[in-house]
Amino acid sequence: MTSHPTAAFREDTPRPDRADFQIAPENMGTIVIFGATGDLAGRKLIPAVYNLWEAGFLPNRINVVGVARRDKSDNDFRAEMCEALKVHSRTGHGSDDACQPFVSNLHYHRVNFSESLDLSSLAQRLTEIEEKTGFPHNRLFYLATGSEFFAPIIEELGAAGLICDEDADNWSRVVVEKPFGQDLESALELNDRVSRVLTEDQIFRIDHYLGKETVQNIFAFRFGNAIFEPLFNQKYVDHVQITVAETLGVEGRGEFYDATGALRDVVQNHALQLMCLVAMEPPVEFGAKDIRDEKVKTLRAVQIPRLDPERWIARGQYAEGGGAVGYLSEEGVNPDSQTETYVALRLAIDNWRWAGAPFFIRTGKRLKARGTEIAIQFKQPPFQYFEKLGVTAPEANLLVFRIQPDEAISLTFNAKPPGMDFQIQPVNMDFRYGHTFSQDLPDAYERLLLDALRGDSTLFTRADEIEAAWRLVAAIEEASQRQAPPELYRSGSWGPRAAERLFDVCEGHWRELEAE
Numbered sequence: 001m002t003s004h005p006t007a008a009f010r011e012d013t014p015r016p017d018r019a020d021f022q023i024a025p026e027n028m029g030t031i032v033i034f035g036a037t038g039d040l041a042g043r044k045l046i047p048a049v050y051n052l053w054e055a056g057f058l059p060n061r062i063n064v065v066g067v068a069r070r071d072k073s074d075n076d077f078r079a080e081m082c083e084a085l086k087v088h089s090r091t092g093h094g095s096d097d098a099c100q101p102f103v104s105n106l107h108y109h110r111v112n113f114s115e116s117l118d119l120s121s122l123a124q125r126l127t128e129i130e131e132k133t134g135f136p137h138n139r140l141f142y143l144a145t146g147s148e149f150f151a152p153i154i155e156e157l158g159a160a161g162l163i164c165d166e167d168a169d170n171w172s173r174v175v176v177e178k179p180f181g182q183d184l185e186s187a188l189e190l191n192d193r194v195s196r197v198l199t200e201d202q203i204f205r206i207d208h209y210l211g212k213e214t215v216q217n218i219f220a221f222r223f224g225n226a227i228f229e230p231l232f233n234q235k236y237v238d239h240v241q242i243t244v245a246e247t248l249g250v251e252g253r254g255e256f257y258d259a260t261g262a263l264r265d266v267v268q269n270h271a272l273q274l275m276c277l278v279a280m281e282p283p284v285e286f287g288a289k290d291i292r293d294e295k296v297k298t299l300r301a302v303q304i305p306r307l308d309p310e311r312w313i314a315r316g317q318y319a320e321g322g323g324a325v326g327y328l329s330e331e332g333v334n335p336d337s338q339t340e341t342y343v344a345l346r347l348a349i350d351n352w353r354w355a356g357a358p359f360f361i362r363t364g365k366r367l368k369a370r371g372t373e374i375a376i377q378f379k380q381p382p383f384q385y386f387e388k389l390g391v392t393a394p395e396a397n398l399l400v401f402r403i404q405p406d407e408a409i410s411l412t413f414n415a416k417p418p419g420m421d422f423q424i425q426p427v428n429m430d431f432r433y434g435h436t437f438s439q440d441l442p443d444a445y446e447r448l449l450l451d452a453l454r455g456d457s458t459l460f461t462r463a464d465e466i467e468a469a470w471r472l473v474a475a476i477e478e479a480s481q482r483q484a485p486p487e488l489y490r491s492g493s494w495g496p497r498a499a500e501r502l503f504d505v506c507e508g509h510w511r512e513l514e515a516e
């Protein structure tokens with residue numbers, strides 16, 4: 001690993017041609033965003049389409065149709081999206097004039113979600129737009145609405161003739177935002193309803209963590225390095241810590257969050273996905289089927305302990321602190337709520353690779369620092385040899401994947417500091433994305449939207465994978481019902497004290513992430 005900017009690429013290293021990912025006009029589809037007036041569309045989706053378009057991955061002429069219940073004209077929608085681009089586009093966008101060539105590709109269509117949903121007018125509108133712009137009848141429907149609308153919209157898309165057969169000349173695909181179900185039962189029902197309209201190849205269940213560059217790099221790191229992959233098992237690893245820490249609170253989503261909690265909001269999807277990527281067996285091929293097969297096996301190998309839940313689950317709820325209000329005073333939150341805003345788990349993956357090396361997972365809101373990382377703590381080296389030299393015990397090696405912010409991979413090992421005396425001191429080898437690759441990292445949504453337009457579902461979750469994750473969460477929730485209510489922790493701290501107890505059975509403690 002090196003962090004020299006000049007050593008970014010060897011000249012003779014073949015690099016994938018951007019053309020491999022460019023979409024030809026005849027293969028492009030109209031992007032239809034349901035929930036187009038919502039936060040996600042303005043903050044992430046439209047900027048992602050814009051950045052892909054500007055970078056030349058999409059043809060010059062594209063069609064994006066925003067669908068929502070508010071009444072507005074194409075021009076209103078274009079003006080709003082122009083403002084959103086100015087604030088949220090990664091590549092920056094200064095003036096209205098510069099925005100125009102892109103936003104002239106946007107259209108708006110009003111649909112009433114609350115009355116009986118009828119998408120025949122949308123079908124007609126799409127055909128008109130496609131005919132006027134000489135576009136193929138390929139369509140990517142993106143559902144960025146409340147989850148209660150997912151199944152009705154998909155059913156109505158089918159009823160309005162908007163979903164083609166898989167062997168038709170044109171394609172139809174549907175991207176579904178999270179949460180995919182609120183629990184195991186609703187996820188099973190949703191999968192069942194969806195499967196009556198769409199084949200598994202037509203449905204793209206999104207988990208934006210899989211689109212993050214640093215998350216995809218776990219594949220490259222593990223399976224592209226002969227010196228690391230052989231170490232990823234219980235023989236060398238003491239334990240793994242996965243942290244998804246946020247400094248923000250519920251940010252205007254009080255009502256949703258109060259019915260959801262940290263376990264379902266982040267562990268069920270993002271954190272378990274990170275666990276799968278670190279723990280899974282190498283897939284036979286880097287393709288959707290093989291990768292997802294291995295992830296499902298990993299999820300199924302997690303054993304729910306019969307122990308007292310206090311020994312492997314810790315839950316917390318933020319109280320006020322550092323000028324921030326406590327969770328119970330947030331708008332939309334029930335003042336008597338017992339919803340957890342922090343959860344920490346000690347999980348056991350009971351297979352030959354991992355039995356005996358626990359996975360610690362924690363996530364929480366209003367913590368001291370923002371950071372997502374996976375820390376692989378290796379076993380302590382034997383000390384006898386050094387002890388005789390009067391040296392302090394060497395620290396165990398540590399490998400950290402820093403997913404965000406300040407994306408990096410760092411390896412800590414022991415070295416002798418210069419001098420006559422023999423001592424041992426931990427030192428770091430750091431690879432920092434920002435230094436080595438002098439280019440901006442694409443946003444996760446750019447990668448995932450492009451993949452969906454190209455029909456590649458490798459970085460999306462399959463039905464059985466979602467169900468396996470919900471099954472695990474259901475078992476954790478069942479155990480946590482035997483626990484006391486979540487412990488209050490001060491906003492701006494590292495969470496409840498109960499979380500430290502999870503380390504009672506092994507050496508170690510939670511890593512303290514650096515504050516930004």
Ligand code: BG6
Nearest residue numbers: 178208244246265266270372404
């Ligand atoms: C979302 C959760 O899925 O992920 C949010 O609903 C959370 O509560 C967010 O804040 C974290 O995503 P990121 O990319 O900011 O780490």
